[in-house]
Amino acid sequence: MITVEHLTKRYGAQLAVSDVSFSCAPGTVTGFLGPNGAGKSTTLRAVCGLTLPTSGTTAVAGRPYRELPNAGRHVGVLLDAGAQHAGRTGRETLALAALVQGVARSRVDEVLQQVGLAGKPAGKRVGKYSLGMRQRLGLAMALLGEPQVLVLDEPANGLDPEGIFWMRGLLRGFADRGGTVLLSSHLLREVEAVADQLVVIAGGRIVAQGSSEELLASTGTLVRARDRAALTGALAAAGIGVTPGPADALIADGPAEAVGIAAATGGVPLLELRPAGGDRLEELFRSLTDPTAGAAAAADRQIQETSA
Amino acid sequence: MSTATLAPTTAPRAGDAPAAPSLLRLVRVELRKTYDTRAGFWLLLVVALAALTVVTLQMLFAEEPDKTFAMFVGTTQLPVNLLLPVVGILLVTSEWSQRTAMTTFTLVPARSRVLTAKVIVGVLLGLLGTVAALLASALGALLTPILTTDATDWGISAGHLAQVALLQVLTILIGVAFGMLLLSSPLAIVLYFVLPTVVTIVANTVGALAWVRDWLDQATTMAPMFEGLLSSGEDWARLATTVALWLVAPMVAGWIRIIRSEIG
Numbered sequence: 001m002i003t004v005e006h007l008t009k010r011y012g013a014q015l016a017v018s019d020v021s022f023s024c025a026p027g028t029v030t031g032f033l034g035p036n037g038a039g040k041s042t043t044l045r046a047v048c049g050l051t052l053p054t055s056g057t058t059a060v061a062g063r064p065y066r067e068l069p070n071a072g073r074h075v076g077v078l079l080d081a082g083a084q085h086a087g088r089t090g091r092e093t094l095a096l097a098a099l100v101q102g103v104a105r106s107r108v109d110e111v112l113q114q115v116g117l118a119g120k121p122a123g124k125r126v127g128k129y130s131l132g133m134r135q136r137l138g139l140a141m142a143l144l145g146e147p148q149v150l151v152l153d154e155p156a157n158g159l160d161p162e163g164i165f166w167m168r169g170l171l172r173g174f175a176d177r178g179g180t181v182l183l184s185s186h187l188l189r190e191v192e193a194v195a196d197q198l199v200v201i202a203g204g205r206i207v208a209q210g211s212s213e214e215l216l217a218s219t220g221t222l223v224r225a226r227d228r229a230a231l232t233g234a235l236a237a238a239g240i241g242v243t244p245g246p247a248d249a250l251i252a253d254g255p256a257e258a259v260g261i262a263a264a265t266g267g268v269p270l271l272e273l274r275p276a277g278g279d280r281l282e283e284l285f286r287s288l289t290d291p292t293a294g295a296a297a298a299a300d301r302q303i304q305e306t307s308a
Numbered sequence: 309m310s311t312a313t314l315a316p317t318t319a320p321r322a323g324d325a326p327a328a329p330s331l332l333r334l335v336r337v338e339l340r341k342t343y344d345t346r347a348g349f350w351l352l353l354v355v356a357l358a359a360l361t362v363v364t365l366q367m368l369f370a371e372e373p374d375k376t377f378a379m380f381v382g383t384t385q386l387p388v389n390l391l392l393p394v395v396g397i398l399l400v401t402s403e404w405s406q407r408t409a410m411t412t413f414t415l416v417p418a419r420s421r422v423l424t425a426k427v428i429v430g431v432l433l434g435l436l437g438t439v440a441a442l443l444a445s446a447l448g449a450l451l452t453p454i455l456t457t458d459a460t461d462w463g464i465s466a467g468h469l470a471q472v473a474l475l476q477v478l479t480i481l482i483g484v485a486f487g488m489l490l491l492s493s494p495l496a497i498v499l500y501f502v503l504p505t506v507v508t509i510v511a512n513t514v515g516a517l518a519w520v521r522d523w524l525d526q527a528t529t530m531a532p533m534f535e536g537l538l539s540s541g542e543d544w545a546r547l548a549t550t551v552a553l554w555l556v557a558p559m560v561a562g563w564i565r566i567i568r569s570e571i572g
Contacts, residue, residue: 041572045570045571045572048414049413049414049417050410050413050414050570050571050572051570051571051572052568052570065417066417066418067417068417069326069327069328070326070327070328070329071414071415071416071417072414072415073326075414077414079410079414079572080407080410080572082407083406083407083408083409083410083411083572084406084407084408084411085345085402085406085408086406087345087346087347087348087406088344088345092344096337096340096341096344097411097415099333099336099337099340100329100333100334100337100415100416101326101329101415102326102327102329102333125346141411145326
């Protein structure tokens with residue numbers, strides 16, 4: 001269980017995180033999404049007691065991280081795969097952590113096996129590891145103390161497609177056995193396959209939050225005609241609102257049947273008519289990563305949707 | 309890498325509360341961190357080799373009166389005293405330069421406990437360094453009559469030994485304090501060596517600063533401990549003021565900074 005309540009972090013004049021609240025329940029994977037610099041890492045560092053919030057609170061397993069007596073046994077943390085001593089071997093890095101947490105030495109070999117670093121790679125110095133291997137070592141570190149909670153910052157960075165697929169399975173299994181997973185990413189596609197819940201953050205504020213089903217569900221109908229202006233007019237005449245879709249398409253705020261009838265009534269031949277899928281979230285997400293695309297407007301729209 | 313398995317982890321357990329790592333455990337971890345990297349291992353080895361080299365040179369080339377155990381002790385402590393503080397600095401700064409502080413403080417969020425463990429490790433390494441230098445000195449005193457025609461003398465006072473040990477502990481802790489204050493290996497190492505030297509030079513050339521030389525200059529107040537020469541109460545008071553400036557002040561400031569700072 002992870003709880004973040006009204007978390008605000010200010011660095012001088014810069015507001016890194018503003019009034020962020022969400023919670024992650026046992027048995028679920030929460031995808032924490034946002035463009036680079038949105039405040040994801042600051043939030044995760046606050047959850048792990050590495051940064052003191054300006055205001056607001058965070059709690060893991062019901063108490064502030066700093067009050068966990070043996071933190072590694074409650075929470076597995078991977079915030080930066082590069083933050084390991086280059087001169088230590090992978091096995092030694094884990095052995096030190098095992099010593100701190102008081103877990104059996106045999107756990108070191110177990111997690112090495114689990115992340116696919118057993119054998120030769122375990123004896124190599126971390127400085128010689130590829131980014132993918134460091135991510136695997138970081139996951140091994142996080143799993144070492146058999147925690148109930150995992151907090152992972154961009155764990156898929158540097159992993160090959162096979163590695164990403166493997167990690168999804170690992171996190172899904174962890175959550176299915178009652179664990180709580182919070183993982184961040186700047187790529188929607190990376191987490192949508194595994195997350196039960198999505199929290200989208202931009203500019204330090206939460207802009208969308210809800211179950212993946214809800215957020216990725218069909219949120220309208222994608223419709224395309226050769227004459228876009230005529231189509232807009234026909235839909236408006238039928239009282240169906242539209243927003244710009246990908247390319248020259250429109251996202252109509254109504255079921256396909258109503259949209260089709262409206263177009264037929266208006267005499268506009270259609271080229272395409274289908275459920276819009278999760279495109280709105282993706283669209284929102286793309287607009288967030290591209291500040292020129294009117295992030296604020298998209299964000300407002302999304303907030304209305306999630307609060308509705 | 310391709311042998312990655314999907315073997316299930318042990319199921320996440322219910323919320324029992326594993327005990328916090330004891331201070332002894334943290335000391336073992338911090339001690340191990342000083343020698344389990346290539347750099348740390350070689351640094352400690354160089355310290356030991358330097359002590360042996362000094363003994364060998366002194367045994368083979370020094371004039372006769374220099375061959376007593378007490379004199380060996382006086383000289384072997386020098387290289388140990390020069391290099392051990394670097395180990396003390398790296399004990400702290402490597403956590404930042406290698407960014408392992410993130411792992412260290414997520415595993416042990418009570419940062420003061422980690423810092424306490426590091427200070428204890430500093431004390432242990434200071435004592436170990438003293439013992440290593442004593443062993444090298446003993447080897448020198450033992451081999452002198454065998455390898456050379458000179459005589460040796462094993463006499464040494466308990467006071468001399470105690471002062472040497474205290475000096476080693478204080479100097480490595482000054483290193484730890486510089487590391488805590490600056491959190492940067494190159495900066496801490498350079499300032500550790502340059503600042504006291506500058507103070508020595510300035511305090512000895514500017515007449516008005518004689519009080520600095522007498523009360524705050526390591527070369528004046530601490531160096532005599534190599535020979536076990538601190539005797540009067542004033543000597544010890546001068547040591548105390550010097551230690552307050554070079555050890556206590558930076559350690560307290562650095563400690564507070566680390567407790568409050570953001571890690572990562």
